[in-house]
Amino acid sequence: xxVCCDLEVDVNGQExxxxxxxxxxxxxxxxxxxxxxxxGIEKNLKVIFHDFPGGAEGFELVxxxxxxxxxxxxxxxxxxxxxxxxxxxxxKSASEKHNLLEQTEKSLEEIKYWTWQELLxxxxxxxxxxxxxxxxxxxxxxxxxxAGRLALTSESSPCxxxxxxxSSSVRFSSDSRSTESLKNSxxxxxxxxxDLLLLSPKLVEMVTKSMVSRNIDHAIISKFLxxxxxxxxxxxxxxxKCKIVETIIDMLYTLDQSSVSCKSLFGFLRVSxxxxxxxxxxxxxxxxxxxxxxxxxxxxxxVPSPHGTNYLYDVNLVLRFLKAFIQRGGFxxxxxxxxxxxxxMDLYMAEVAPDPCLKPSxxxxxxxxxxxxxxESQDKMYHAIDLFFEVHAGLxxxxxxxxxxALNYEKLSAGACLHLSQNAKFPxxxxxxxxxxxxxxxxxxxxxxxxxxxxxxxxxxxxxxxKKGKEDEANEQIVLYxxxxxxxxxxxxxxxxxxxxxxRVMELEKVCRKMQTQMAKxxxxxxxxxxNARSLPKLCS
Numbered sequence: 001x002x003v004c005c006d007l008e009v010d011v012n013g014q015e016x017x018x019x020x021x022x023x024x025x026x027x028x029x030x031x032x033x034x035x036x037x038x039x040g041i042e043k044n045l046k047v048i049f050h051d052f053p054g055g056a057e058g059f060e061l062v063x064x065x066x067x068x069x070x071x072x073x074x075x076x077x078x079x080x081x082x083x084x085x086x087x088x089x090x091x092k093s094a095s096e097k098h099n100l101l102e103q104t105e106k107s108l109e110e111i112k113y114w115t116w117q118e119l120l121x122x123x124x125x126x127x128x129x130x131x132x133x134x135x136x137x138x139x140x141x142x143x144x145x146x147a148g149r150l151a152l153t154s155e156s157s158p159c160x161x162x163x164x165x166x167s168s169s170v171r172f173s174s175d176s177r178s179t180e181s182l183k184n185s186x187x188x189x190x191x192x193x194x195d196l197l198l199l200s201p202k203l204v205e206m207v208t209k210s211m212v213s214r215n216i217d218h219a220i221i222s223k224f225l226x227x228x229x230x231x232x233x234x235x236x237x238x239x240x241k242c243k244i245v246e247t248i249i250d251m252l253y254t255l256d257q258s259s260v261s262c263k264s265l266f267g268f269l270r271v272s273x274x275x276x277x278x279x280x281x282x283x284x285x286x287x288x289x290x291x292x293x294x295x296x297x298x299x300x301x302x303v304p305s306p307h308g309t310n311y312l313y314d315v316n317l318v319l320r321f322l323k324a325f326i327q328r329g330g331f332x333x334x335x336x337x338x339x340x341x342x343x344x345m346d347l348y349m350a351e352v353a354p355d356p357c358l359k360p361s362x363x364x365x366x367x368x369x370x371x372x373x374x375x376e377s378q379d380k381m382y383h384a385i386d387l388f389f390e391v392h393a394g395l396x397x398x399x400x401x402x403x404x405x406a407l408n409y410e411k412l413s414a415g416a417c418l419h420l421s422q423n424a425k426f427p428x429x430x431x432x433x434x435x436x437x438x439x440x441x442x443x444x445x446x447x448x449x450x451x452x453x454x455x456x457x458x459x460x461x462x463x464x465x466x467k468k469g470k471e472d473e474a475n476e477q478i479v480l481y482x483x484x485x486x487x488x489x490x491x492x493x494x495x496x497x498x499x500x501x502x503x504r505v506m507e508l509e510k511v512c513r514k515m516q517t518q519m520a521k522x523x524x525x526x527x528x529x530x531x532n533a534r535s536l537p538k539l540c541s
Contacts, residue, residue, distance in 0.1 A: 008046040015056040019063060021045060027066045027098065029089035053083035053129050062088060065100050073107045075118035079125040079138045082108065108138065111145050119146055120195060127203050139206070147210035150192060154216050189220055193227045201247040204228060208251045218259035225251055226264055233271075242275040249277075253284040260288065262295035269303070286317070290324020294337035298347045311357040315366065318348065322369040338374045345370060346380035353387035360399045363388055367406035378411040382420065389425040400427045414509075 005018035025032045031047070052059055058080050065071040065081075073081060082104035085091075090100040111119070119142060126139040134140065199207065204225075211221055229248045233241050249268060252260050265288050272285065289296070301321075303314045325341060349366050352358055367381060375381065385403055389395065404427060412420065420426060 006045060009059065010046065010048040011052050011059045012050060012055045015059075017059065017063065020067075024063070024066050027088075027090050027100065029091065031088070053087050054080040058084040062090070062100070065090075069098060071100075073103060075114050075122045076125065078104055078107055079122050079142075080129075082138050083129065108141055111141055114145070116149070116195075119149075120198065123203065124198055127200055130200075130202065143206055143210045146207065147214045147216070150211060151214040151216050153192070154189065154220060189217075190223060190227075193224050194231075196224070197228065197231055201232075201243050205247050205251060208254070212254060218255040222252060222255055222259045222264075229268075238275070242277065245272055245275060246278055246281040249281045249285050253288060257288060257291045262289070262292040262300070265289045265292065266296070266300045273303070286320050287324045290321040291328050293321055293325040293344075294340040296321075296344060298344065298351065301344070301348050302351065311359075311362075312355040313352050315352060315358065315362045319362075319365055319369060326370075335373070338370065339376070342370050342374035343380075346375075346384060349381065349384035350387060353384050354391050356391055358388075358392075360388075360392070360395060360403060364403050364406060367403065372408055372411075375408075375411060377413065378408055379413055379416045382407060382412060382416050386423065386425065393425075397427055414505075 004020050004022070007019050007021035007024065009017045009019055011017065021031075021035065025035055034047070035045075049059070054061070061071065061077060061081055062084050071081070081100065085101040085104055091102060114122070122138070123142050123146065126134075126142060130139070196204070196207065208221060208225065212218075225248045229244055232244055236244060245268065249272075252265075265285065268285060269289065272282070277285075301313075301318050303317055305311050305314045322341070322345070345366060349363070352366075353363065367385070385407065388403070389400065409417070
């Protein structure tokens with residue numbers, strides 16, 4: 001039987017086919033409707049397809065079905081056939097045997113019986129014409145089946161099993177084999193990592209979302225994403241690397257933040273510095289790092305400043321980390337993370353303080369980024385400010401006062417107060433505040449000591465008259481320096497007076513230590529007397 005070739009079909013500009021119009025229109029509703037409008041035209045017919053699924057290969061599969069009336073539908077071609085059948089609207093025949101769309105639909109219902117490798121092949125084919133396969137519904141079914149198998153593997157991971165979801169699990173009873181099973185648990189839960197390297201970043205994104213919807217362990221998902229980035233980036237172009245990094249960051253952001261290590265996030269940060277990441281991806285990465293700021297180290301934070309800037313380190317980046325950390329609300333649950341971050345920031349401020357290009361406003365922002373409750377002592381912050389003033393000798397008095405406002409003088413040790421009172425780099429009001437704070441501490445100590453009362457206490461060598469005189473002396477000094485002396489008139493005289501005051505403070509501290517020692521002896525003697533009195537009845541009996 002002679003075959004008539006009266007229709008020319010141009011497929012995506014790749015190849016031209018001469019076909020029998022009558023045969024192909026008997027299977028395709030799309031062509032049938034098209035030629036139904038061109039009655040009487042029998043010669044020089046030509047159809048041009050610009051977006052045929054699978055191109056020439058897909059159209060050739062369709063022709064094979066049309067001319068033979070059947071075709072073997074396998075996982076290796078089902079994605080292509082189903083998409084092409086939908087494109088050509090090949091559901092015209094009333095007979096299931098000649099209805100390609102219905103046949104592919106039926107085959108897709110058996111996807112649960114496919115092997116792991118067959119499922120990967122189908123996914124790879126969907127990837128080649130992603131948009132069409134996704135709209136046809138094939139991709140969604142493949143992804144759902146893949147995630148379902150990984151979920152089953154994840155649930156059975158505590159038991160020893162072979163490296164395939166199609167294999168049966170095995171349990172060991174002996175101690176040695178159980179130990180070996182625990183050692184291999186990580187391998188059993190990650191056996192599929194290399195298999196999914198064939199997927200594109202877009203498909204990895206879709207697979208990740210499917211796994212999350214299946215409640216697969218987020219720690220395993222994050223390990224896969226990190227493995228995918230490391231494996232695929234080595235041979236990728238700059239644009240491909242940027243796309244991979246953005247995809248991984250976006251997917252990590254959807255996971256539980258505790259499933260991603262702080263070290264890995266800073267690794268992504270270092271890599272991303274050379275790429276022009278989207279604003280959204282960069283913001284997500286900074287937010288994730290800020291969430292785990294209490295796990296960071298000083299080396300992590302010493303990120304070079306952006307190209308074109310003259311300061312040494314990227315302080316703005318660290319400030320954004322701190323903002324994200326505060327917004328997470330972690331300090332409301334526990335003060336420990338906040339204190340860790342405060343200690344880290346003291347180290348960071350001391351590291352960036354010697355940078356001559358660092359603006360006072362940025363240094364002040366670092367000092368005031370955390371609440372006062374985050375620090376039990378502010379000696380390290382004082383040290384960082386001292387370094388900053390030393391390098392930035394040309395700072396105005398106004399800028400210095402603004403920075404010193406971040407200091408809580410009550411949280412400075414006696415040694416720091418003494419150093420500050422003699423520190424010419426600090427503004428004059430700070431030199432007054434330091435001794436006032438120190439005097440307040442001594443006065444509080446004396447007040448606490450006076451509250452101790454014992455019955456039948458023996459006379460103390462430090463009598464009330466002497467104690468009263470010392471307190472009056474301290475109060476007199478506090479009142480004297482709480483005023484506003486004209487320091488500019490005679491700085492040397494003020495400094496000498498401050499030194500005299502420091503000597504008196506030290507005398508008071510010595511007196512307090514003596515009192516505490518004597519009271520401890522008295523308490524010990526009193527306890528000893530009580531114990532002897534209780535033991536008398538037993539001796540008499």
